[in-house]
Amino acid sequence: MAMRRLVVVSLALCVGAAAGAGAQHVSLGVQGAFGDYREVDSSLVYRGAGIAGAVTLFWHKLGVDVEVTRLSYDPHGGGADSSFKSTQVDMHLRWYIANQVSFETGFTKRTMDPEFAAQSMGAVRIGARGLYSIGTGASLSLRGNYLAGSKFSGGGSAGFGVELGLGISVGRSDGRLRATGDYGFQRVNRKRTGGVVGGDVPIQQSLARLGVSVGL
Amino acid sequence: MRHFGWLLVLAFASPTAAPAQNVQNATLRRALAAYDNLDIGQAILLAKRALTERLSGLEQARAYELLGFAYSASDSLLKGVDAFKQAILIDPDRQLDPAKISPKITSSFLLALSQVLVVRQLQVDSASFVGGKGFVPIRFTVTSPARVRTRAVSGATSVPIDSSVATGQVNLRWQAQLPNGDPVPDGNYLIVVEATAGQNSFSASQTVKVTHGAVDTLPHLTALPGYAPLPEEETPPRNWTPLGRVFLYTGIVGAGTFALESSRLGSAPRRELAAVSVGAILTGFIMSLKKPAPQPARGNILYNRLLREQLVRRNADIAQQNQSLRRQVALKVVPLPKSGGGGGGGGWQ
Structure with missing residues (x-):
């Protein structure tokens, strides 16, 4: 329920801001997504596919x-025996610094359904993104974030969390219609608490989104 | 020997002055024919008789000239000179061709010319110029030293052109200006040359037409001659930078993913990374093959801006020049054909 509220509020904020902003500064995208999720050890491997939506807004040096x-993960070999659905909300708030590089912050929140089929988690991201033009209407983005303040549905925290991203966007030079591809890799080392033995529990997700976006 | 001299003189002087067909008076025609037949005595007699008859100005000049030729040929030098004087006074522009006339007759004519005061061969050239910045050339010859006054007369307006003591060929420049510096009003002007020496005086005139016109203004420039604007965008040469950049960033992410993967979780298939990387590499490859988009050429933009500023400055100068040109008057001076023969009255020196 809280997750839905977060999604609705985030989208409402973006669409509201988009309505007030200049037409060329907003784009909406829809993508097909597929991913690989691993947890604890090599026996818990899931693969899944689903859909994704994105709203992008930029205004002067600021970008959001x-x-x-939303992905449906199924067990892929090993000891995993139950499927689950994952809903992930990512927010990136950027401030352009110089030479195509922007400071980036935001959050990532992933919830699982059923709730304890895998670890739901949330974290704040802090990092940077570079966006480089590789030709007329084509751009390549590279980002790296530290995931701080991670929270997990099964408790515990993570001292180490990293996210890497690679994005490609190509289309009309006016940005009206573009094909997009986005790769994201997250790795978090969850530390269990409450007297449970076993130490770190690594969580790793690779996610690819391929689709189109429309500039407004 | 004396007859041989006559023959020599007449041989040189054969076509006396002009064909006899133009002569209306029969006596004068007979006199010219007698001269042509070397009957000098008869020619003198008939010429004198013709002068007692009714003759036009030109015929009178012709009769006196014939007498001058005949007297000079018959060694009556003084009478010859006197006859030439009369001819010159009637028709001051009368001229002998030294190549066709014998030196004896030519010298008599020149002696007569030096003993009379006339203004000969008054000539005004056509001219077009901006008022105050040009002139009309005026030429004439004064046969003996005299005070020569030249002026332009139109109705009540009399504009002095020059006043000086002169003899021989005189060249003047008339700026067609009133004494206050304004251009003379348009209309017909009589250029009058008056020569005075003691009691003797002579005047000659030539009518000219002065017309006013607008001075041509300068056209505004659309481009500076010799300086063409440069293209403000230049297409950079095709290169493999996009593909190189894609490889670099894909490599960084791939290496990062590889380094960050947990060994405990087993080796990931990396199909997500591969899918996006293949798309990125394909895009980079296409972008490397595509003609790059034109880029603004900063140097050319600055050059064009300078050029435009120069053009604006030049056109401002032209506008200023045109403003002063519009206040000026273009004068066109054209001499009109003479209606009659020679100039005004004269006297012996």
Whole structure:
């Protein structure tokens, strides 16, 4: 329920801001997504596919992305025996610094359904993104974030969390219609608490989103 | 020997002055024929008789000239000079061709010319110029030293052109200006040359037409001659930078993913990374093959801006020049054909 509220509020904020902003500064995207999720050890491997939506807004040096990805994960070999659905909300808030590089912050929140089929988690991201033009209407983005303040549905925290991203966008030079591809890799080392033995529990997700976006 | 001299003189002087067909008076025609037949005595007699008859100005000049030729040929030098004087006074522009006339007759004619005061061969050239910035050339010859006054007369307006003591060829420049510096009003002007020496005086005139016109203004420039604007965008040469950049960033992310993967979780298939990387590499490859988009050429933009500023400055100068040109008057001076023969009255020196 809280997750839905977060998604709705984020989207409402972006669409509201988009309505007030200049037409060329807003784009909406829809994508097909597929991913690989691993937890604890090599026996818990899931693969899944689903859909994703994104709203992008930029105004002068400020940029905001909100992405919602819903995937159905199924066990892929090993000891995993139950499927689950994952809903991930990512918000990236950027401030352009110089030489195509922007400071980036935001959050990522992933919830699982059923709730304890895998670890739901949330974290704040802090990092940077570079966006480089590789030709007329084509751009390549590279981002790296530290995931701080991670929270997990099963408790515990993570001292180490990293996210890497690669994005490609190509289309009309006016940005009206573009094909987009986005890769995200998250790795978090969850530390269990409450006297449970076993130490760190690594969580790793690779996610690819391929689709189109329309500039407004 | 004396007859041989006559023959020599007449041989040189054969076509006396002009064909006899133009002569209306029969006596004068007979006199010219007698001269042509070397009957000098008869020619003198008939010429004198013709002068007692009714003759036009030109015929009178012709009769006196024939007498001058005949007297000079018959060694009556003084009478010859006197006859030439009369001819010159009647028709001051009368001229002998030294190549066709014998030196004896020519010298008599020149002696007569030096003993009379006339203004000969008054000539005004056509001219077009901006008022105050040009002139009309005026030429004439004064046969003996005299005070020569030249002026332009039109109705009540009399504009002095020059006043000086002169003899021989005189060249004047008339700026067609009133004494206050304004251009003379348009209309017909009589250029009058008056020569005075003691009691003797002579005047000659030539009518000219002065017309006013607008001075041509300068056209505004659309481009500076010799300086063409440069293209403000230049297409950079095709290169493989996009593909190189894609490889670099894909490599960074791939290496990062590889380094960050947990060994405990087993080796990931990396199909997500591969899918996006293949798309990125394909895009980079296409972008490397595509003609790059034109880029603004900063140097050319600055050059064009300078050019435009120069053009604006030049056109401002032209506008200023045109403003002063519009206040000026273009004068066109054309001499009109003479209606009659020679100039005004004269006297012996």
